[in-house]
Amino acid sequence: MDVFTLIAFASTCFLIFLKASTAIDSISPSEPLPHGKTLVSNDGSFELGFFRPGSSGNRYLGIWYKNIPVGTVVWVANRVNPINDSSGMLMVTTTGDLQLLSQNITVVWSANSTKAAQNPILQLLNSGNLVLIDGRDGNSGAYLWQSFDYPSDTLLPGMKLGWDLRTGLDRRLLAWKNSDDPSPGDFTWEIELQGNPEAVLWKGSQKYFRSGPWNGIGFSGAPYLGPDNLVFSYEFVSNEEEVYYMFSLKNKSLLSRIVLNQTDYTRQRYTWSEETRTWKLLTFVPNEYCDKYGLCGTNGNCDSTQLPACQCLKGFKPKSPGGWSSGDWSQGCVRNKPLNCQAGDGFIQFGTLKLPDATHSWVNKTMSLKECRGKCLQNCSCMAYTSLDIRGRGSGCVIWFGDLVDIRQFQFGGQDLFIRMSALELGYGKKQVVIIVISVMLTGMVVIGLLCYIWIKRRRKQGGGENEEMELPIFDLTTIVKATDNFSSDNMLGQGGFGPVYKMLIYEYMPNKSLDYFIFDQTKKALIDWQRRMHITGGIARGLLYLHQDSRLRIIHRDLKASNVLLDKDMNPKISDFGLARMFLGDQTEARTKRVVGTYGYMSPEYAVDGHFSIKSDVFSFGVIVLEIISGKKNRGFHHPDHNHNLLGHVWRLWMEERALEVMDTMLGDSYTVSKVLRCIHVALLCVQKRPEDRPDMSSVVLMLGSENPLPQPKLPGFYVERNLPKEEVSSSPIKCVSVNEVTISKLQGR
Structure with a gap:
């Protein structure tokens, strides 16, 4: 049995145990929550009460889904200090603090309100958020304390993962140790604060998986998770006050949650299937070889469609050729030709990438991509740059310093990255750049002039017409005759709406x-x-x-x-x-x-x-x-x-x-x-x-x-x-x- 099967079994047991309990809709200083009572949200979606996980004899205060047959705990208060007997009482003090008592005297867990309240009331919202409010404020949304600020191993819709920079609050998930023990394990998911924030999974003190930075549409390391779909909407906020990720459900009747599983070290997204009456696994990460953090070392690029998966970026070579050929890519790659900042470095554009680890990055939200390139060239320590936000024509600037770590190649999606290369690697110096630019400009002008002449001449022959743009290139008869060997049937592959298709006129043969x-x-x-x-x-x-x-x-x-x-x-x-x-x-x-x-x-x-x-x-x-x-x-x-x-x-x-x-x-x-x-x-x-x-x-x-x-x-x-x-x-x-x-x-x- 896997961990979720065990949790489901255990949860079912404690739910049966609580069937005879009495449900209330709020807790106040005059009415605490003892063992045998539960607090239920207005719509009956969630329930707060005491439970025993798995085969453990310990008891915890937690929140679970109420109206589904598979008991699923989404939040635990006293994760570190369980109650080992049948006692237990949750109290709201007259000053607005929460206290979980054992034997009616020992405080095993507590939560302090942000300010004093004259009429504190504890309620469980329909979202699964346990909130402490001042009764004088009504439902103003001004919470003295809320469980969404202190998540366990589960992220629910509307719950923020990330930082409140005003108070220093870090909202992060920590997995259960096992199905019998909800205390925090060593598997963590959080938003890492840096120049360009990103979501990171930690295994102990080691980075295990990262999402890639947010690019305005999504995380660059999750290109298949588009923002426009019929099920979820996503939000990522990064300003002077907050940095957080949050998802919401477009169909409010659905149930969905993200949970950390320490058994196999994965972050899993589940949706509830009413048809099968089970939780269905929708996505999980890491889910393939290239998801492993830093697999290919510095300046390496992981491509799951290649064998081996690790490749050095163009312009780089293995630092340890012997280790690389034997499958040890930990030492990564080094440059073929060293950079020379004074000799005119340039950039190579790489496409559809998961952007590098953003720990050593710098961000400017107002720069254009052209200005970003200039900024990077001015700093000899700048190794790469790209747009901060790729929506529309792109905006903002991100630049990286030092080695590039944890890059991944996608077949589509991802993001462009411009990586610094020496003039020798690019094959030209400053003078050559000027010559090439002038040559390209002159050639382009000649080509455009010829195309305009041919187009005008052709339009005149056809007696004018509407101002439609030219959608196809024009070839003269001599070129086509030569390319097709005088329209030889031996060169013809087939025929489409515009005529026959010839082998010299296609780019790839599909057998x-x-x-x-x-x-x-x-x-x-x-x-x-x-x-x-x-x-x-x-x-x-x-x-x-x-x-x-x-x-x-x-x-x-x-x-x-x-x-x-x-x-x-x-x-x-x-x-x-x-x-x-x-x-x-x-x-x-x-x-x-x-x-x-x-x-x-x-x-x-x-x-x-x-x-x-x-x-x-x-x-x-x-x-x-x-x-x-x-x-x-x-x-x-x-x-x-x-x-x-x-x-x-x-x-x-x-x-x-x-x-x-x-x-x-x-x-x-x-x-x-x-x-x-x-x-x-x-x-x-x-x-x-x-x-x-x-x-x-x-x-x-x-x-x-x-x-x-x-x-x-x-x-x-x-x-x-x-x-x-x-x-x-x-x-x-x-x-x-x-x-x-x-x-x-x-x-x-x-x-």
């Missing part, structure tokens, strides 16, 4: 072709079972999340479809064909075009009809793809003898009739899990809702696909009816050119 090659073929679809289909679905979701949120510029694909999802030799998906993609700058979230491009069957309603597109347009396309993956059928061209709906309408109809499993591809046999299938269908229907504001963003989609939290009910999907339009209707439809083989189509404008 397993595209997703539609498998899921829409009656023979080949048998090669991808449920697990592989879900692997592909998750890969597409994470790829879109990178485009929408984690890349430097927000990218809207605008033509996401099964044929544009390529598969490598291991069936890993890669989103392709960015010929129609648009980039958003700064805080831009949506745009409108007069030239609608995309593929009918995958386009969202607001885009196809009005030309409005945003990240929610791609979300709609993703939802269509998920339903196609599950069913093995195309959305457009779907036929059913009982109705004229397309695939979206068919799934919606089955969903409303609680027969959603009937949409499953029969080739999957029994390789799937019913709950997983229903969840995927549920998420897909949320993505294809008619109104873009109702659809989740991709960070929420990734979270929903990977968890078991309750989901909102989907609304009517967009474009859910398929009609066989006669020829005269096609010309008046929003899409002026439609192709049944799903090539890219455009809304043509007269010139």
Whole structure:
């Protein structure tokens, strides 16, 4: 039995013991809380009373969830001084102090109020916070004392983890020693105060795991935990008065908690499943090899996708080559070429990183990134810099001094870091820099001039037209003929909406072709079972999340479809064909075009009809793809003898009739899990809702696909009816050119 099973068992025992106890709603000097009575919150969510953990004979005063069958303690008062008999009484003194007595005389725990009170009252709030108030103040929120300031091993929604700098109060979690003993162990979670604060897990006196600094969106060491989701919201405050992290629940009916587990030294987030009547583990850290603090030593970079996982940063080499090759990376890496501050050092940009340990860092909240670079160059001890806040175009400045420790490489997410390098490592000196800059500027001017000339000349030939920006590069015929060996069929790989694809015109060859090659073929679809289909679905979701949120510029694909999802030799998906993609700058979230491009069957309603597109347009396309993956059928061209709906309408109809499993591809046999299938269908229907504001963003989609939290009910999907339009209707439809083989189509404008 693990520690949580033991805790659950023990808690159940003491809850049964307290069934006959009397519940009260407050404690005052005239009415203490003796053994046999409990204090209950107004909504009945939490309960305060005496309990015995596990097989221990000791008794403690604690708070637990009241209305769930698995007893779960979230706070303990007398962790260090248990009561070893049946006595015990919690009292509020007339001056507003709390005292826990044994044998009615010995004080085993006490808490002092911040100021004197004439009418002190102790109450348990619906949040699980035990508060001492002055009855004269009512419910003003002015607490004389609160348990949320002195957490045990559990962080609840609305509870602050961090510092009150005005009083020096450090709110941190300390794990239970074991299931029988709630006294503090050696596993701690706290906010470390420094130039750039971050959350740190300690194992004894050694750093065990750190979150990475907060970058305005999240912790740089947790890129998959996006701020915009349907379950949680996060807050990190760092000012002259407070530094703290806090999470809240968007759905107040949910139960969720973060707890430290000393048995396996992990920080775990649980949510309560009403369906299974158990706590479900949602996330935990550390959860993989590269989470271990400082695994690769100084100036090393841990990448869990590589073997070995530890790599020296570019410009560095192992300090101990023999130890490094044998798997001992503790000595880290040293520079290939030493820095020379007077000779013109520069920087190399590294992307998608967990930022280094911020112990030796400096922060300025008002500097731009350019000013930050200059500040770092002026100080010969500065080793790296980046933006403090990456929202929008970025703001603020963080610089690091000395060796860089505990860097980790992510595939997407993370943050950019600019690391100082010598001019010799960069391959140029000051004079070369000037020459290169001038050369690049001149070349750029020539190229821009040529492109403008070609564009103007082409526009004149076409008789003018609307002022649309040029979205694709222009190649002359001679270049294309040479690149394709005079359009040789031997060089052609396939054909898309813009024409044939040739080997000299692609950047990476995908041996397993595209997703539609498998899921829409009656023979080949048998090669991808449920697990592989879900692997592909998750890969597409994470790829879109990178485009929408984690890349430097927000990218809207605008033509996401099964044929544009390529598969490598291991069936890993890669989103392709960015010929129609648009980039958003700064805080831009949506745009409108007069030239609608995309593929009918995958386009969202607001885009196809009005030309409005945003990240929610791609979300709609993703939802269509998920339903196609599950069913093995195309959305457009779907036929059913009982109705004229397309695939979206068919799934919606089955969903409303609680027969959603009937949409499953029969080739999957029994390789799937019913709950997983229903969840995927549920998420897909949320993505294809008619109104873009109702659809989740991709960070929420990734979270929903990977968890078991309750989901909102989907609304009517967009474009859910398929009609066989006669020829005269096609010309008046929003899409002026439609192709049944799903090539890219455009809304043509007269010139």
